[in-house]
Each structure stands twice: as C-alpha cells, then as structure tokens.
Amino acid sequence: MSANRRFRFVTRIGPVQVGTSYDGRGREKHTAACTAPRCGFSADYDSRAGAELAARTHRCPVR
Numbered sequence: 911m912s913a914n915r916r917f918r919f920v921t922r923i924g925p926v927q928v929g930t931s932y933d934g935r936g937r938e939k940h941t942a943a944c945t946a947p948r949c950g951f952s953a954d955y956d957s958r959a960g961a962e963l964a965a966r967t968h969r970c971p972v973r
C-alpha cells in the first residue's frame with residue numbers, strides 16, 4: 911500500500927486491510943493489502959465487493 915495515497919473507509923478482514931482511494935481523476939479504487947510483515951499481498955480492484963472478497967479469501971502464507 912503506497913503511503914502517498916489517502917485511504918478512506920478502511921476496514922480490516924483478518925490480516926488484510928481494505929481501503930478506498932481515488933486515482934486523481936475522481937475514480938474510486940479499492941485496495942486490499944495484507945498487513946503481515948513478510949506477506950506483501952496487495953491488489954487493486956474496481957469494486958469494494960471485489961476487494962473485500964479478495965481480503966476474505968486471502969490465504970496468508972505468513973500466518
């Protein structure tokens with residue numbers, strides 16, 4: 911998760927955080943990012959539902 915993006919509506923599902931940001935053209939972007947130190951999982955989705963689904967189904971290799 912890059913630090914210069916502003917995330918709103920951040921929720922946490924297991925070790926994964928889901929946040930909504932804007933790409934500069936006013937479009938929403940939904941990011942799921944794992945908070946486990948050595949995992950590194952992070953992905954962007956067009957929909958909040960997609961990001962939350964990814965968070966729920968993420969199998970963290972670190973845990």
Ligand SMILES: [Zn+2]
Pocket residue numbers: 925944945946949950951968969970971972
């Ligand atoms: Zn993970």
